[in-house]
Amino acid sequence: MTETSLPVLELDPLFKGTTIRPGDPEYDTARAVYNGSIDKQPALVLRPTGVADVADAVNYARDARLPLTVRCGGHAVAGTSANEAGVLLDLSSLKGTEVNPSRGTAIAQGGVLWGEYDRDTTLRGVATPGGRVTTTGVGGFTLGGGYGWLSPKYGLTCDNLVGADVVTADGRLVHVSETEHPDLLWALRGAGANFGVVVNYELRVHPIPPLLLAGMLVLPNDEHAHEAARAYRDALERAPEEVVAAIVTVLAPPADFVPPEVVGSPVLALVVAYVGPPEEALEALAPFRAIAEGGMDLVQPMPYAAFQAMLDGFAPKGWLNYHRGLHLQGLSDVTVDRFLEVGAEIHSPMTQGIVFRHGGAVARIPEDSAAASHRDAAYMAHPIACWATPEETDDEMGWVSRFTDAFAADRTGGVYLNFEPGTSPADVHAGFSPEKYARLAALKATWDPGNLFRSNHNIEPAG
Numbered sequence: 027m028t029e030t031s032l033p034v035l036e037l038d039p040l041f042k043g044t045t046i047r048p049g050d051p052e053y054d055t056a057r058a059v060y061n062g063s064i065d066k067q068p069a070l071v072l073r074p075t076g077v078a079d080v081a082d083a084v085n086y087a088r089d090a091r092l093p094l095t096v097r098c099g100g101h102a103v104a105g106t107s108a109n110e111a112g113v114l115l116d117l118s119s120l121k122g123t124e125v126n127p128s129r130g131t132a133i134a135q136g137g138v139l140w141g142e143y144d145r146d147t148t149l150r151g152v153a154t155p156g157g158r159v160t161t162t163g164v165g166g167f168t169l170g171g172g173y174g175w176l177s178p179k180y181g182l183t184c185d186n187l188v189g190a191d192v193v194t195a196d197g198r199l200v201h202v203s204e205t206e207h208p209d210l211l212w213a214l215r216g217a218g219a220n221f222g223v224v225v226n227y228e229l230r231v232h233p234i235p236p237l238l239l240a241g242m243l244v245l246p247n248d249e250h251a252h253e254a255a256r257a258y259r260d261a262l263e264r265a266p267e268e269v270v271a272a273i274v275t276v277l278a279p280p281a282d283f284v285p286p287e288v289v290g291s292p293v294l295a296l297v298v299a300y301v302g303p304p305e306e307a308l309e310a311l312a313p314f315r316a317i318a319e320g321g322m323d324l325v326q327p328m329p330y331a332a333f334q335a336m337l338d339g340f341a342p343k344g345w346l347n348y349h350r351g352l353h354l355q356g357l358s359d360v361t362v363d364r365f366l367e368v369g370a371e372i373h374s375p376m377t378q379g380i381v382f383r384h385g386g387a388v389a390r391i392p393e394d395s396a397a398a399s400h401r402d403a404a405y406m407a408h409p410i411a412c413w414a415t416p417e418e419t420d421d422e423m424g425w426v427s428r429f430t431d432a433f434a435a436d437r438t439g440g441v442y443l444n445f446e447p448g449t450s451p452a453d454v455h456a457g458f459s460p461e462k463y464a465r466l467a468a469l470k471a472t473w474d475p476g477n478l479f480r481s482n483h484n485i486e487p488a489g
């Protein structure tokens with residue numbers, strides 16, 4: 027669709043933001059998302075300067091009957107923040123963060139990224155569980171649940187969402203909190219992209235020490251790795267919830283700390299940190315360091331924000347991506363072995379096979395407090411296929427399929443939609459318990475009966 031084929035209907039003349047159309051110099055940059063597999067051409071990109079501009083954009087798209095897509099960080103691997111022939115509402119112009127430690131919260135505007143949020147909050151000695159890559163948006167991440175390094179201690183990001191300002195499908199600005207429209211707050215906690223444009227998030231913050239003992243333990247992914255990976259699992263299951271970790275298979279990167287002869291070979295890495303006083307950390311992480319003895323021990327004191335940025339090098343914008351987020355009831359020996367075997371088949375330098383441990387606060391927070399589902403999962407398997415050229419696509423997709431099969435014995439059937447590439451009704455149902463899906467569909471019928479907000483893992487309005 028070209029500019030001339032847009033409906034005659036005009037944007038409100040008071041709209042103060044930026045408009046970008048096909049042919050404008052900025053157009054290709056403005057439409058691009060993180061996942062290079064997604065190539066969509068919106069008819070109009072709108073960058074608002076504030077809430078009134080957001081309401082104008084919503085009213086315009088609705089009345090013109092154009093598809094409307096909201097974007098924060100653009101990281102959705104499913105491509106739900108890209109738009110074909112409609113209106114792309116790009117919130118990247120809304121960057122304010124206001125930290126209020128005495129209230130115990132921080133307010134982030136709709137376009138803030140995790141690196142920006144962490145920068146502002148850690149300056150005040152506080153943090154919220156957030157994205158493990160600094161360029162991920164606070165928006166899509168929080169609205170889809172949000173599982174960060176701090177989650178075993180402080181819950182999902184959406185569990186920390188205490189309030190929000192939302193422009194709804196009818197163009198109204200609504201404030202939600204535990205006392206104002208609490209049902210809508212419940213829905214925003216895990217299914218939030220379905221209910222309006224969130225322009226402000228109020229998130230609970232928690233004290234974070236100036237330095238954390240954190241980093242990576244790296245061993246070759248060879249015949250000895252099986253014993254080490256099982257030992258990591260056992261040690262993690264005994265560890266306090268302050269120990270946050272992921273077991274990862276990847277190719278050793280060409281980094282300063284990697285001997286040249288090891289670069290490009292399959293390795294087993296434990297990314298680990300202790301969320302608490304450094305004087306407790308040495309003892310808590312000692313069992314993990316003992317398992318990795320003889321390998322590379324990159325655990326050291328570092329600021330939380332540096333730990334948050336540690337994996338940025340594995341997330342190049344524009345590479346092709348395909349991820350999954352599979353909940354597991356446990357991690358059996360046979361699954362550990364299959365995980366390592368498939369990990370040894372990785373070809374792309376950016377592809378990673380990850381297992382996160384759930385539990386702690388994520389499991390403790392009552393299931394009915396948020397739309398986010400499947401809190402009882404013990405682990406999450408997270409294959410990240412990330413490759414440079416279309417010629418590699420079949421191999422990489424095949425790898426994700428084998429990775430998924432490797433976990434068959436331990437899967438619960440539930441998935442984490444923020445990592446899921448599929449958006450079919452069946453895909454979306456797998457993200458929620460049936461009761462929660464029904465409650466969400468009823469709320470959708472109240473707040474967005476025309477399904478204006480459908481560029482997401484979509485909840486269809488009931489009836």
Ligand SMILES: Cc1cc2nc3c(=O)[nH]c(=O)nc-3n(C[C@H](O)[C@H](O)[C@H](O)COP(=O)(O)OP(=O)(O)OC[C@H]3O[C@@H](n4cnc5c(N)ncnc54)[C@H](O)[C@@H]3O)c2cc1C
Pocket residue numbers: 060095096097098099100101102103106107117136156157158159161162163164165166167168169170171172173174218219220222223224225341444445481482483
């Ligand atoms: C490199 C990388 C690292 C990641 N790390 C993690 C991780 O550690 N933990 C984790 O849980 N997930 C992680 N994810 C997944 C991430 O949570 C999702 O991709 C999430 O959707 C990203 O949010 P975003 O704002 O960048 O996405 P976007 O693509 O901008 O948005 C995602 C969805 O939310 C909607 N949306 C965005 N903002 C708003 C708003 N203000 N109002 C209404 N709807 C909105 C969009 O329309 C879209 O449907 C990662 C993804 C990538 C690519």
